[in-house]
Each structure stands twice: as C-alpha cells, then as structure tokens.
Amino acid sequence: MAAIETVDLRKTYVSHKKSPGVIGAVKSLFTREKTEVEAVKGVSLSLEQGELVGFLGPNGAGKTTTLKMLSGILYPTSGTASVLGYTPNERRPEMLRQISLVMGNKMQLWWDLPAWDSFVVLKELYEVDDAKFKRRVDHLVEALQLTDKIHTQVRKLSLGERMKCELVAALLHSPKVVFLDEPTIGLDVVSQKRIRDFLKELHEEDNCTLLLTSHYMQDVQELCDRIIVIDHGSVIFEGTLQDLSRRFSDSRRLRLTFEHPVEAADLLSFGTVVSLEENVALLDIPRSQVAAVTSAMLSRFQVSDVSIEEVDIEEVVRSLFTEGK
Ligand SMILES: Nc1ncnc2c1ncn2[C@@H]1O[C@H](COP(=O)(O)OP(=O)(O)O)[C@@H](O)[C@H]1O
Ligand SMILES: [Mg+2]
Structure with a gap:
C-alpha cells in the first residue's frame, strides 16, 4: 500500500x-x-x-x-x-x-x-x-x-x-x-x-x-x-531533479580543454561562451546541436578533453517557472 x-x-x-x-x-x-x-x-x-x-x-x-x-x-x-x-x-x-x-x-x-x-x-x-x-x-x-x-x-x-x-x-x-x-x-x-x-x-x-x-x-x-x-x-x-534538468533545459554546457590557448573570439560562432581561462572554456550550446558543434570544434581545434557539465538545476527550475507564465 x-x-x-x-x-x-x-x-x-x-x-x-x-x-x-x-x-x-x-x-x-x-x-x-x-x-x-x-x-x-x-x-x-x-x-x-x-x-x-x-x-x-x-x-x-x-x-x-x-x-x-x-x-x-x-x-x-x-x-x-x-x-x-x-x-x-x-x-x-x-x-x-x-x-x-x-x-x-x-x-x-x-x-x-x-x-x-x-x-x-x-x-x-x-x-x-x-x-x-x-x-x-x-x-x-x-x-x-x-x-x-x-x-x-x-x-x-x-x-x-x-x-x-x-x-x-x-x-x-x-x-x-x-x-x-x-x-x-x-x-x-x-x-x-x-x-x-x-x-x-x-x-x-x-x-x-x-x-x-x-x-x-x-x-x-x-x-x-x-x-x-x-x-x-x-x-x-x-x-529526479536530474531528469527534470535533462527534460527542460534546452541547452547543454560543454567543458573543453584545448591543447593550446584559444581566443574567445574564435569560439563565438560555436555557442555562448560562459567562461574562458587559459585552455579551458565553458560553452553553452543548444541541446539539438551538441553533437554537430562538438565535432566541428574537434576538427577546428586541438582539443585534449571535452565533457558535458551538469546543468544548474536552480536555473532550470527558474526558467521552467517563469517561461511565458
Ligand atoms: N481560500 C482560498 N480561496 C480562494 N482561492 C484560493 C484560496 N486559497 C488559495 N486560493 C487560490 O488557489 C490557487 C492555488 O493556491 P495555493 O494552493 O496556495 O498555491 P501554492 O501553495 O502552490 O502557492 C491560487 O490561485 C490561490 O490564489
Ligand atoms: Mg503555498
């Protein structure tokens, strides 16, 4: 019961x-x-x-x-x-x-x-x-x-x-x-x-x-x-909260580590640059374009590591509750 x-x-x-x-x-x-x-x-x-x-x-x-x-x-x-x-x-x-x-x-x-x-x-x-x-x-x-x-x-x-x-x-x-x-x-x-x-x-x-x-x-x-x-x-x-952010967040945050330092200007065409420090960049990318953007970046830059960050749940919930309401 x-x-x-x-x-x-x-x-x-x-x-x-x-x-x-x-x-x-x-x-x-x-x-x-x-x-x-x-x-x-x-x-x-x-x-x-x-x-x-x-x-x-x-x-x-x-x-x-x-x-x-x-x-x-x-x-x-x-x-x-x-x-x-x-x-x-x-x-x-x-x-x-x-x-x-x-x-x-x-x-x-x-x-x-x-x-x-x-x-x-x-x-x-x-x-x-x-x-x-x-x-x-x-x-x-x-x-x-x-x-x-x-x-x-x-x-x-x-x-x-x-x-x-x-x-x-x-x-x-x-x-x-x-x-x-x-x-x-x-x-x-x-x-x-x-x-x-x-x-x-x-x-x-x-x-x-x-x-x-x-x-x-x-x-x-x-x-x-x-x-x-x-x-x-x-x-x-x-x-779960994780399911919620997966379902409702329409962007993904990529963490990229480059072999050599890059310029923010070089990244702009790939997504929204959240931060860039030396060789590490955080980039927000529309969910539907993650695969395409990742492969484009891999062919353009020498990337030593790439991972998808957890999305900020607070942000997801906030946008869920304010969107068009
Ligand atoms: N005693 C009441 N009489 C009339 N409307 C009410 C009363 N209590 C709540 N409401 C209305 O019912 C809806 C749900 O309210 P509530 O259950 O308090 O929502 P929440 O707790 O999620 O903020 C709201 O539109 C609120 O204005
Ligand atoms: Mg209440």
Missing part, C-alpha cells in the same frame, strides 16, 4: 464577489456573483512509505491546497485521497495521530507561552505517554540545537528558533507521514541548513514519508530522491 495516494484530486474554491461600499454590500445580498478558482485540477500522485519527495511549482500552483487536502484540513471538490489507508477529510483520530502538517508561514504554537507549554498540550492531544514524550522532545530539541529556547516565550524567539519549535511540536508524536509546506521560508542561511540537516536525520531515523515544498533548490537538491512538479493545478513532471 502506498503511504500517500491521490487519484484525480480536485479543489475548486468558490467565493462570492463583494462589490465595494454599502450599496455593493446590499446588492450582493440579492445577487451573489460567484468566482471560482480551480486550484487543483486532477492531481494523481503516489508516495511509498519512507519516500522523501519534493513538491515543486510556482506560486499559486496548488501546492498548499493539495497538502491541506492530504492532511484533512480541506475537502476535495472531487477525486480521492488516501493517507496511510485513511481518507484524510474524515479526520479519523487514528490517522491524525500518525500524520503532521508543518507550515513555514503559519505558526501553530501559542505566541505568549513558552513552546514547552504547547508541547505538553500536544502530548495530551496525541496521547503520547510521559516517558516517550520526554525522550522524543529531548531528542528533537537536541537535534535542532534548541535546548535553551523552549522555555522562552515564543514571541521572544527569532524566526529560525520559532520554526524549530514548530518542528518539535509537529513531530513529537512521531508521525509516519509529514507534510512540510515551505519549512525554511524566510529563514537565514544557517537556520535553513540546520533544518535541512535535521529533516535528513529525521527521515533516516524514523523512516517516515515526507512530502516537502520549498522554494529553495538547495533543500530539494539535498533532501529529495524524487520530485513532483505542479503548475496551474496539474502535475507537469515526476522524476
């Missing part, structure tokens, strides 16, 4: 337009103009237990909506979802005890209390026994290097510290499935790295299933075995 599975999952938000002003308000009592947003349009995906999958897409693609349906916060308009064999929107306690949703831009901890107080309430809610709770919190707090922070009022913590406390709160019941929606958004580089390392460790230790959205390609590159890309509510790609 897959840990997470959806078939043709859809969500259409319906809201009622309100015209501004008093007259508008009165008018809308009688004629309610509906606006519909098709946020998720038939998403089918499947994650095995223990997978760590990146869920990527531009703003407004439908990622958060999908995660909310998967964690039972939102009802799908149609289609089915199954998490650990349960239907999320039924919100069965057995399911809720085994899943978690972490949202980077929405705090769940009580602002005016120390995080510890929230942990204790959650412990009761999830019915975690005392010994286990203590072990788990100690472990999480240590892994996140939070030790001296959990007894401070949440409002007095830095954004990074707050996010770490959120993670402890979300994970103290040892969920089997964790949905992470932009867990590192807006954090400084050091906190981002700490959280990334922490998630890697958590995944190894708990063998939990993680579905992660992030705008930071480094999170995705370091953590995810597989990615699913969604755009305008539909899945447009599933595979």
Whole structure:
C-alpha cells in the first residue's frame, strides 16, 4: 500500500464577489456573483512509505491546497485521497495521530507561552505517554540545537528558533507521514541548513514519508530522491531533479580543454561562451546541436578533453517557472 495516494484530486474554491461600499454590500445580498478558482485540477500522485519527495511549482500552483487536502484540513471538490489507508477529510483520530502538517508561514504554537507549554498540550492531544514524550522532545530539541529556547516565550524567539519549535511540536508524536509546506521560508542561511540537516536525520531515523515544498533548490537538491512538479493545478513532471534538468533545459554546457590557448573570439560562432581561462572554456550550446558543434570544434581545434557539465538545476527550475507564465 502506498503511504500517500491521490487519484484525480480536485479543489475548486468558490467565493462570492463583494462589490465595494454599502450599496455593493446590499446588492450582493440579492445577487451573489460567484468566482471560482480551480486550484487543483486532477492531481494523481503516489508516495511509498519512507519516500522523501519534493513538491515543486510556482506560486499559486496548488501546492498548499493539495497538502491541506492530504492532511484533512480541506475537502476535495472531487477525486480521492488516501493517507496511510485513511481518507484524510474524515479526520479519523487514528490517522491524525500518525500524520503532521508543518507550515513555514503559519505558526501553530501559542505566541505568549513558552513552546514547552504547547508541547505538553500536544502530548495530551496525541496521547503520547510521559516517558516517550520526554525522550522524543529531548531528542528533537537536541537535534535542532534548541535546548535553551523552549522555555522562552515564543514571541521572544527569532524566526529560525520559532520554526524549530514548530518542528518539535509537529513531530513529537512521531508521525509516519509529514507534510512540510515551505519549512525554511524566510529563514537565514544557517537556520535553513540546520533544518535541512535535521529533516535528513529525521527521515533516516524514523523512516517516515515526507512530502516537502520549498522554494529553495538547495533543500530539494539535498533532501529529495524524487520530485513532483505542479503548475496551474496539474502535475507537469515526476522524476529526479536530474531528469527534470535533462527534460527542460534546452541547452547543454560543454567543458573543453584545448591543447593550446584559444581566443574567445574564435569560439563565438560555436555557442555562448560562459567562461574562458587559459585552455579551458565553458560553452553553452543548444541541446539539438551538441553533437554537430562538438565535432566541428574537434576538427577546428586541438582539443585534449571535452565533457558535458551538469546543468544548474536552480536555473532550470527558474526558467521552467517563469517561461511565458
Ligand atoms: N481560500 C482560498 N480561496 C480562494 N482561492 C484560493 C484560496 N486559497 C488559495 N486560493 C487560490 O488557489 C490557487 C492555488 O493556491 P495555493 O494552493 O496556495 O498555491 P501554492 O501553495 O502552490 O502557492 C491560487 O490561485 C490561490 O490564489
Ligand atoms: Mg503555498
């Protein structure tokens, strides 16, 4: 059984337009103009237990909506979802005890209390026994290097510290499935790295299933075995990051080492010169012309080595998400 599975999952938000002003308000009592947003349009995906999958897409693609349906916060308009064999929107306690949703831009901890107080309430809610709770919190707090922070009022913590406390709160019941929606958004580089390392460790230790959205390609590159890309509510790609760059990048980067120094001017007709240092040149070439250009260069210059560089994934994703949108 897959840990997470959806078939043709859809969500259409319906809201009622309100015209501004008093007259508008009165008018809308009688004629309610509906606006519909098709946020998720038939998403089918499947994650095995223990997978760590990146869920990527531009703003407004439908990622958060999908995660909310998967964690039972939102009802799908149609289609089915199954998490650990349960239907999320039924919100069965057995399911809720085994899943978690972490949202980077929405705090769940009580602002005016120390995080510890929230942990204790959650412990009761999830019915975690005392010994286990203590072990788990100690472990999480240590892994996140939070030790001296959990007894401070949440409002007095830095954004990074707050996010770490959120993670402890979300994970103290040892969920089997964790949905992470932009867990590192807006954090400084050091906190981002700490959280990334922490998630890697958590995944190894708990063998939990993680579905992660992030705008930071480094999170995705370091953590995810597989990615699913969604755009305008539909899945447009599933595979590894490498597959993605192969599929969507329309150029290849050649690294050429010449026997003798060459001039940039001599290379211009072959492609875009990215860099040229002494005998080594980096050249971007349209994907369809790689073979032709390579052989042309080999006959024109004395080349001692040629290789194709990995394409910059961040660049690929950026162009994928901005092209003609
Ligand atoms: N509560 C809501 N009511 C109406 N439209 C919404 C609501 N929440 C999100 N949307 C719209 O649904 C689409 C998908 O949003 P969202 O799932 O938040 O995307 P993402 O997380 O990928 O940025 C967007 O067009 C957004 O404006
Ligand atoms: Mg979102």
